[in-house]
């Protein structure tokens with residue numbers, strides 16, 4: 525019995541060492557912080573998950589995107605609490621990727637979750653391995669968007685107005701632009717990846733050619749000068765125009781390689797390796813396979 529006790533003691537110590545190591549790794553994630561855009565509007569940086577936003581209205585707060593873990597959501601709520609004692613009324617999901625919505629479940633039940641109607645649908649898609657969506661259970665139901673829109677939704681927080689705008693298919697088929705006219709700032713989720721190739725989620729109905737049109741339409745329709753992205757520093761209009769041109773030139777190249785009779789593997793070899801996934805999406809779209 526003594527031996528067994530020692531063995532258990534050893535196991536407990538081993539467990540503590542291992543868990544403290546994984547704790548150490550978690551600490552490499554920067555804590556959540558808020559970066560001021562105006563007196564009312566902040567970017568949410570750090571934590572686990574994508575960058576988001578906080579808007580303080582006259583009568584309550586709107587949050588953009590949810591982080592992924594309880595710890596990061598708790599840090600977000602604490603940071604917002606330091607800014608204002610107004611309640612959080614709305615949480616907008618810019619799209620359905622886990623790094624933007626997994627934290628929905630850690631927000632208070634009183635918060636209304638909003639997304640584009642296609643984004644809400646994506647919550648219930650089977651997972652990539654074919655298993656049913658984790659959001660389909662009754663326990664998760666309160667954390668799926670309960671309010672959706674088609675083209676445009678205006679949200680009034682007292683006198684202050686926030687515009688949710690949908691400009692079409694692109695990164696997925698349900699990406700929302702959250703536009704703050706007073707700040708000339710838009711939160712665009714993952715509709716732009718800077719410093720790494722654009723992700724196009726074909727399995728969620730995303731399409732690179734539509735992406736180019738959608739971003740062009742966005743620039744034509746909103747007067748924003750600052751565009752906050754889920755995964756990069758804020759961008760200006762020129763950076764977005766540049767991104768559109770870059771996408772077009774990759775598409776043109778893929779098209780001409782296909783016209784030369786090259787297959788997917790041959791086309792991929794013509795591009796740097798980190799563009800493989802994007803090139804594959806474009807290839808399938810041109811071939812009509814996507």
Ligand SMILES: [Zn+2]
Pocket residue numbers: 574621623624714754755
């Ligand atoms: Zn993301």
